[in-house]
Ligand SMILES: NC(=O)C1=CN([C@@H]2O[C@H](COP(=O)(O)OP(=O)(O)OC[C@H]3O[C@@H](n4cnc5c(N)ncnc54)[C@H](OP(=O)(O)O)[C@@H]3O)[C@@H](O)[C@H]2O)C=CC1
């Protein structure tokens with residue numbers, strides 16, 4: 440397959456590097472990273488069987504590209520611009536592997552090809568231009584964004600499996616996206632605001648806060664068509680916090696690097712949907728307000 444990875448930072452470079460075992464991969468990346476990849480290839484650290492790959496690395500704004508598949512790995516606030524750029528190209532399918540909610544809808548509103556929803560539980564950090572480190576082995580789950588099955592999802596799943604990545608093609612992506620949202624709503628802002636690693640949410644007082652944000656998220660999910668019990672959402676947060684106890688969450692990393700966060704697509708999304716459903720979500724509202732205040736104070740929004 441010809442695959443474009445749009446937004447090759449940490450996750451996109453890792454996934455692109457792994458997919459290049461089997462497919463023709465083009466990275467759409469910022470100039471410093473793209474030129475390092477063009478000159479010396481992409482070095483994958485923490486991946487013993489695939490230390491480096493050399494790619495075409497587009498440094499344009501990603502317009503006018505053609506491929507079988509485009510994988511979107513920009514931060515959620517960059518999704519509208521990514522969708523506009525992808526709309527000028529030609530693809531058979533587009534797959535989002537981003538965190539947060541609303542990305543697939545934004546892509547589908549601007550693109551005429553099937554948009555697949557996806558989640559990735561890999562850990563990745565772009566250490567330097569041309570060098571990405573895998574910090575956690577995970578899996579990709581993907582499927583039609585409204586649930587059910589499709590030949591396109593099966594084809595994309597097979598292509599990713601062929602490159603050796605653990606992949607599940609799922610027929611319940613709406614529920615899986617809400618479960619991942621509950622995990623991010625419970626862990627990310629709490630760890631970013633308290634400068635702790637993910638394992639901190641397993642113990643009080645952070646545990647109380649994380650559980651409250653998670654329960655609120657599950658309640659909002661249930662106000663829509665998704666069946667996600669409090670118990671299931673809490674179990675998912677606990678399992679991820681245990682498995683990634685030593686990890687710095689992506690929002691904590693953003694705060695450390697003084698970068699804009701994905702709060703709007705995580706806790707902020709829960710607040711917006713709760714408002715529509717007439718529900719109170721005080722913990723998510725507070726976490727959202729605190730992170731947005733931090734961003735505003737640094738001129739990031
Ligand atoms: N890193 C991880 O381990 C995981 C990340 N995720 C999710 O994946 C998504 C990406 O995360 P992550 O990889 O960490 O983020 P990064 O910021 O490292 O990567 C995104 C990259 O896309 C670049 N970009 C944005 N717009 C364009 C454009 N128009 N043209 C070229 N490049 C562009 C950004 O550049 P710039 O910064 O200069 O704008 C950045 O380098 C997020 O939703 C995250 O939550 C999910 C699971 C694991």
Ligand SMILES: CC(C)(CO)C(=O)C(=O)O
Pocket residue numbers: 538622623626627637679683686687688689690
């Ligand atoms: C699963 C988790 C919490 C892992 O750190 C994550 O997705 C993130 O940090 O954004």
